[in-house]
Amino acid sequence: GAGVSQSPSNKVTEKGKDVELRCDPISGHTALYWYRQSLGQGLEFLIYFQGNSAPDKSGLPSDRFSAERTGGSVSTLTIQRTQQEDSAVYLCASSPSSGGETQYFGPGTRLLVL
Amino acid sequence: AQSVSQHNHHVILSEAASLELGCNYSYGGTVNLFWYVQYPGQHLQLLLKYFSGDPLVKGIKGFEAEFIKSKFSFNLRKPSVQWSDTAEYFCAVTPPFNTDKLIFGTGTRLQVFP
Numbered sequence: 001g002a003g004v005s006q007s008p009s010n011k012v013t014e015k016g017k018d019v020e021l022r023c024d025p026i027s028g029h030t031a032l033y034w035y036r037q038s039l040g041q042g043l044e045f046l047i048y049f050q051g052n053s054a055p056d057k058s059g060l061p062s063d064r065f066s067a068e069r070t071g072g073s074v075s076t077l078t079i080q081r082t083q084q085e086d087s088a089v090y091l092c093a094s095s096p097s098s099g100g101e102t103q104y105f106g107p108g109t110r111l112l113v114l
Numbered sequence: 115a116q117s118v119s120q121h122n123h124h125v126i127l128s129e130a131a132s133l134e135l136g137c138n139y140s141y142g143g144t145v146n147l148f149w150y151v152q153y154p155g156q157h158l159q160l161l162l163k164y165f166s167g168d169p170l171v172k173g174i175k176g177f178e179a180e181f182i183k184s185k186f187s188f189n190l191r192k193p194s195v196q197w198s199d200t201a202e203y204f205c206a207v208t209p210p211f212n213t214d215k216l217i218f219g220t221g222t223r224l225q226v227f228p
Contacts (some may be wrong), residue, residue, distance in 0.1 A: 003157075031214065043204060043218035056214065091158065093216075100146040100165065100213035105158035 002026065004106035005093050012112045021077045021109045025094030032075050033103060034067055038088035041058055049075065050098045082113045118207050122220035127195050127226050135190040135222050137205030146208040147188040148177055153201045164188065200226045
């Protein structure tokens with residue numbers, strides 16, 4: 001079946017602009033995760049959604065970052081007032097349930113803030 | 115700070131050489147352990163995982179990993195690498211206090227030359 005999809009694949013924006021990144025998880029997967037992969041920092045956890053529960057936002061680096069998941073499926077990660085240090089690949093993953101299940105990753109969105 | 119360490123940042127091998135990539139974690143208690151691989155231009159894929167049972171885990175493409183609890187290690191091995199194994203390899207752990215959050219190592223870049 002279809003894997004995790006993300007859009008756009010690449011995004012170039014100017015410092016100070018807002019951006020929205022989209023993730024479509026694998027159908028039926030109740031858990032959805034966002035990570036950031038940046039040069040020198042490796043992969044960092046950002047936020048996690050499980051069903052209708054309140055999300056785990058513990059990895060969000062600042063209040064400029066937010067995410068929502070509508071209808072338990074599609075998720076949008078929003079970065080407000082982008083900064084150059086936000087440049088990275090933003091990865092989305094989903095898993096059938098929570099509790100250490102294997103996470104399946106999408107191709108990522110490469111964000112460049114000029 | 116609690117973390118996941120991959121001490122080999124860049125490994126260069128010739129085809130047919132044996133491979134061992136180190137992974138150490140610093141969490142006490144029960145953890146789930148993963149190795150993910152990212153081939154050039156592709157998204158992260160699961161190589162293998164350990165939750166419980168036999169500490170020697172076999173994954174795809176001839177890879178295996180051994181969980182040694184006393185050493186807090188989960189090293190990845192392959193007896194004979196191929197050019198197609200050129201990729202970046204990430205060790206990841208779900209810590210005991212939050213089994214929904216993958217904590218990644220910084221990755222090891224493997225280059226295999228024919």
